Amino acid sequence: xxxxxxxxxxxxxxxxxxxxxxxxxxxxxxxxxxxxxxxxxxxxxxxxxxxxxxxxxxxxxxxxxxxxxxxxxxxxxxxxxxxxxxxxxxxxxxxxxxxxxxxxxxxxxxxxxxx
Numbered sequence: 884x885x886x887x888x889x890x891x892x893x894x895x896x897x898x899x900x901x902x903x904x905x906x907x908x909x910x911x912x913x914x915x916x917x918x919x920x921x922x923x924x925x926x927x928x929x930x931x932x933x934x935x936x937x938x939x940x941x942x943x944x945x946x947x948x949x950x951x952x953x954x955x956x957x958x959x960x961x962x963x964x965x966x967x968x969x970x971x972x973x974x975x976x977x978x979x980x981x982x983x984x985x986x987x988x989x990x991x992x993x994x995x996x997x998x
Contacts (some may be wrong), residue, residue, distance in 0.1 A: 941967075950976065
């Protein structure tokens with residue numbers, strides 16, 4: 884009886900492993916893409932896709948020339964694209980600090996200047 888129980892246990896383990904390796908995959912591989920940079924004809928855009936659930940995706944598009952970014956919601960089942968936000972980030976990027984934690988950049992600079 885022990886060999887039969889051991890065989891059943893081993894068989895069940897193999898079935899579980901096989902199901903894990905060859906089971907149904909619902910993952911959308913485009914969600915794991917690296918940042919895409921479109922270059923040429925003077926329009927350099929950077930697109931950053933991020934998963935937003937099983938059936939949707941967030942897409943951030945950055946225009947380095949205009950220093951602007953837009954965020955879109957993409958419904959993967961219907962293909963519907965919704966613009967969520969657009970922002971000129973030029974002035975944001977010129978700030979010395981915002982929502983910083985200690986040590987702040989000016990504190991570090993003062994410490995270095997005291998040496």
